[in-house]
Amino acid sequence: MNPRTLDGDLQAALRPYEEIAEHAELELELAGRGEVERLAKLAPRWDELIAGVPAQPPAGAAELLVRARLIHERTHIELIRLREGLLSDLATTTRARRAADGYAGHVRHRSRLDRRA
Secondary structure: OOHHHHHHHHHHHHHHHHHHHHHHHHHHHHHHOOOHHHHHHOHHHHHHHHHOOOOOOOHHHHHHHHHHHHHHHHHHHHHHHHHHHHHHHHHHHHHHHHHHHHHHOOOOOOOOOOOOO
């Protein structure tokens, strides 16, 4: 068999795994920028990519799969950071609202009606 054909066959066999790694990188980029809605819209594409690979990957795909897994773990960490930041912001807002409500109780409410008229 021609060595170029073998090389071409290997590249073709690895292309789906390269696409998985590229997709994982895009997910990480979006998570890092906090673009959660865009990230969520990518889920169907991830499912398509995963469904398109055989149960037993070629030996040459191992490095790509490890890279995709590590990137996925980093994405998970970014999403945890986003969640924690949102929860912290929510707690701060809740405390500020309670403090404002406490001060509002001491303010005399004036009638909106102009009695001078």
